[in-house]
Structure formats: C-alpha cells, structure tokens
Amino acid sequence: MKNYYKQILLGLFISSPLIFTPLSYGASGIVFIHGTGNQTDSANDYWSREFIDSVRQGIPEPANYQVINCDFDQYMWDEAAAGCLANQLHTFIQSKNIDDLVMITHSNGGNIVRWILSNPTWDGRYIDIINATSRVIALAPSSGGTPLADAVNQGSVFESTLGWLLGYDSDAVKQQVSWMSYYNSTWLNGTQNRPSLGKPFEVVVGSDVDSAIWDGDSYCGGYQYQVALETTQNWLDDCSDGFLECSSQTAAGTVWFTDKQKTAGSEPLSHQQSRLACFNLDSLIRNHI
C-alpha cells in the first residue's frame, strides 16, 4: 500500500530543515472557481478574460492558472460538483507541481471549496488539494445560503419531480438558508462555533446594487442585471448584493473587505459585478495576493 505520509507535518517542520525542500521546488498557482451552474467555458461565460488575465498577474508565475468548469447545480459532494473540482484541481496541482495554490471563488463555488477543505476523509483527492492550498479568496460566497433559493423551491411537488426548473432545481436546492444551516452545522467548517477551515478563507462582500440609468457604474457587467438584482433585493436584507445577504456572505471565514471600503469610487459590487473587473476588483485581488 502507498504511504502518503506528508513531509509537511508541523513536527517535521520543527525538527528537520529538509522540510523546506518541497516548498523550494514547488510553484505558485491560481484557480478561478465559478458559482452555481453547469459551466463549460466559464472563462468567457462566467468570468471574463479581462478579469482573469489581470488577477493572475498577482502570482509569480502568471501562466500557472486554471479556470474550472464543473456542474455546481448538483449537491456539493456530488462527483459532478466537488468530484469534478477535485479532479481539475488535482490535475493542475500535479502537472504544475503546485504547492502554493490560491483559489478565487465566486458565490456557490465557495461552498464547494469549503466542502473539500472541511471533509478530508471523504475523498483521497481532497487531502492533496488541502495540502497545496495557501488561501481562498471568496467573492460573495453563499456561505449562509440565500432566501431566493427558498423562494424558487417553495411550493408543490412539481418542481422537484419534474426538474424543469433550471438553476436552483434539479439537485441545486443546496443554497436554501435552512439547508445551508444544516450543512454548516454538520459538514462544513469555517462558520461560527465550527472548526476553522485550516486555510485562510478571505471574503469580499457585495453590499448593494446600483441601477440608476444615468449612472455609468450601473452598466458594468450589464445594466439589465442591475435592474433585476434590485428587484430581487426585496427578498433579501437591506445589506445585500441582489442575490446574497451580507450576513450570508460573511457567515464563513474572515471578511477581507466590503465593496465600498476599497472599490474605485466606493461603488458597491452587485452579485453580477463581484466576478468581473468592475471598480478595480481585479487589481485589488492582484495586489492582495
């Protein structure tokens, strides 16, 4: 049988200078992990090239980047979700000899990453990923779920059995608030009164939506999204990015900043904008890492 005993045990760090060898010969890498949805070209359909190409300049080897494409409409532990993410991360880590991995997540992507970080004994692939990870920067993570998922899933048997609803249905009811409460209390770490994630999980919070037709800032990412997100804010707390309440975004990890504290012009980041190069978000991340 294989013996994977890792040479990064703290005890070995203390007792042997050889422990620095893997760090010295490893490499830095960055991955971009999308949110809810079944993505096949998330570099263009979810993120943007502008955002990715800007952010990856923040690591010593900008070519060491990976854009994840998985089906995050499934339950977070599903092979199509966390399994797919684990495969793509594992391949990336192995091929590039990555031992200093920065994960950039958006929305539900933060939950899939938290699942992996929280459950090392679920799947052998997870342990290598945990060991290689340096930090997670979670953009608008849905750590506490969203009442919008409850709104869509409310009602009769129809939507669950027939699965014609897209996005939240099929198996994607995970982001309902009460469901996330159960997962946070039992299977996910990083929330209050739970073990930490072991790696920094730094959160960028989107706190509002601007959709004034005369305001050019409302057009970053698409004006129609801003208008819609202002409508959905009615289902959410006053502090929200149109999809997630601030309390949900801050439920796990530590807050790096809330949009207006650092964005250009102190602009808020709607849920659409917090994955794009809006208001210097890309350069803020690039400089931070």
Place this chain on the structure above:
Amino acid sequence: MKHFKLMLVTLSISALLTACQDETTTAPQDTQVQSFTQASLSVPQQGDFSVTEVTDPQLPPINSSKEPLSFISVPAKTFTISPPPSSHSSTSDEYWTTVTGTELNQGISLSISQASSVIRISPRADMSSGSLMHSKAISPEKIQLLNLDNKSGASKSSSNIHSMADPQALATAGLTDDSSALTMSSSAKPGKYQLKVSEPLESTSSYLVNVKEKHSPYQLKLTSKIRVSSQSRTLDFKLALTNSHQQFKPTASLKHSDGSYQALNLMPNNGQWQVQLPETLAMPNSNQGLSEIQIDMQTNVNGTQVIRTVKTAFKQFVPSAKLQQQVNTRWLEGIPASIDFSLDIADEGRFALSAYLTGTNSSGQDQMILKTESANWLTLDNSTIQLKLDSKLIQSSGLGDPFKLVGLELKDQGQMSRLSYQQEALILKQK
C-alpha cells in the same frame, strides 16, 4: 506569497495546518517502547447524543469509497469546542399560494399587511394529463392589482404598482423559474387586493403566487430539530408570530428532497406543536438532501389579515452505527500514538470518526493539541476505526498527561448524517 509562507512556517508554525494521509501503520522502531491501554468512554453529558439501537440502512450510500483515510490538523488557537446545535429556526415574512390559470384570469384575493410588498407569479408544471405541461410565463404588463377595500376610483391598478420585472430580468438575477414580479407602491394600504391576469391562461395551468412583505412586523418563526431518527414517529416544533398574541391554527406538511409531499396531522403539545410522521413515505427514498416541514397559517391582527408560510429543513437518518464503550490506546515512549474504536453496525458502510486531543499544561489546564479524523468502509467482520495521533505535535506542544479526547463525533458518510457526539469522551492515561 513564498515569503509569506516561509514566514508562517518559521514564525507562526502553530497556526499552520498539518496533515497526514496514512494508509499504512508504520511499525514502531525497535528502540521505541510500545504499550497498550484499554479504557471506557466517559458518561454522556448534556448535549451529548448517540444511537441506542443500530438499524440497517436500506438505501444506497452516497459515499461507497473503500479507501481508508486519516487526517491530522491543528485547530485555530481561538477555537473552543461546543456541542452541535440540536435545532434550527427559520423566520418568514411571506407566503405562497398555488392557483390555476382560470383563477388568475378571474382574479384571486390576496391579503397584504403592508405597503411596498412584492408579488411574484411563477408558472408551475403539471403532469395530470399524463404528459408534462409547463405553464406559460406571464407578461408583467398583463397583471392588475386592485384594492378591494377602496371603493373609490383610487383603487386603480396602476396606482398600486411601483415597478415590474419580467421573467428575463428575474432570470438574470438568479430567479430562473419564469416568474414575473411586481413591487407595490409605498402608498398602497394594507388590506384585501385582487390580483388578476388579463392575458388568457390555460384553465389547467398552475401558478405559484409568492407575496413577500419585507420588513413586516409580523414574522413567523419556526424552530424544530435539525436531525430526526427513522425510529422517531413524531416531530415537535415551536411557532411564534411577532407582534401578535392571536391564537392561530396552522397546517403542516412534509416534503422530502425527492419531491414527495404530504399533509401532516398537527396537534398542540405543551406550548409547542407536534406532528405525527406518516406511516407511508415517512422516510425519504434517497440519502441525498434533506426533508422539510412547511407550516402555513393565517390570523387577524388589529383588523389586518396576516398570512405566512414558513419551512425549515432537517435530516432524517437511520441509526446505522454506535461506538462500543471500550477503546484501546497504543502508546509509544509514553505518548499516545493511536486509538482504536470498535463500532456496532447492522450493515457495511463508510463511517467517519473525529475528535480533538488535549493535553495538560503546567497549571493543570487542558489545552488543545490537534484534531484527528479517520474514515473507512466498515464491514461486519472489520468494524474498527483508528484515530491516529501525531507524536511530534504532542511533544512540541509541551503538554503532558493526562491527555483527553474531546468532541468525539461519529458520522455516517453514506447517509450524510451525524450519528453521535460526545463532548468529554475519554481520558488517556498510560497507567
């Protein structure tokens, strides 16, 4: 980043995660003195829970991996262990009702308890004809909202509506269910309204109407257990409506993640409420997802009708394993190296065990050293899980005997369920 990492290693190593994956047991060197001790798990305390009688799960496991895995990490210094919550609360300032296309064409009555409420109409699917019928989306400009309490001309629909959103707009915001929404005017008064759709709708079509009253003073709070054993025949919960002392008679229903759904008989029970779980469909037919209890109620507060729907999720599980009382600890050079737990199981499955190891400082106080977790596929012939410890971590902590195992958790990875928890599980003494 590299420098940051090296600094972490050299300057604050205690904050680093440590990990090991060890599929083999390394034989102790000849020079090391090995010994074994046996001890019993401590008496359960408040907040602890466990399985009393194991039962065979009937459903396929979510995780059927046969790979044994172990992992050791160092908890954050600020982390203090607390028992997992036993209940969860949900609050609601909204309600849902399902109506037909005909009813919407004729106009349905809605109770609104405050201005600026939001009304969303979502088409549902229907299989009553034997084939899938997807009710069509409604154009928001075809929606009328009349104030039935206002007999004057001021009840015009346009004066009650502030803004509208069509299905395309809502889809861009994540509400991808073909729904349309309108926001009521801030000057719209509480009372009875008629919601009417002027566009012809199929008589058999079905729509879910969602009335959201953000910031309403009337919030319905539901508190119920977070986990329910398959051996439990009842479910207790608490209900409370803020700013109201009116009595109300709620209705309850149970919904599994597979979509099966049924009404429940509900009775008051010592200031709480209790439902009998049904004989049929008592348990979900999949280990995936959670079950939900949904409560609907209406009451009259100071002349205003208040309607609410609230729901919360819980895990229904089969009590598939329990820890045996006797555990064996292996010691090397006076330091605990691993602890073996035997489990009672009714059938094979993948189980996970985790716990925290503390040691005693010079002042006699317990301090955290590490977290250890292991998982394995257990069979009736081999139902032991070993929690590995790390001698170097223990030595470098400077902490000594007696060591304690705290926060001991047993989970069934096949069911995605926590089976037992013990806050003060074991005191480890070599002699």
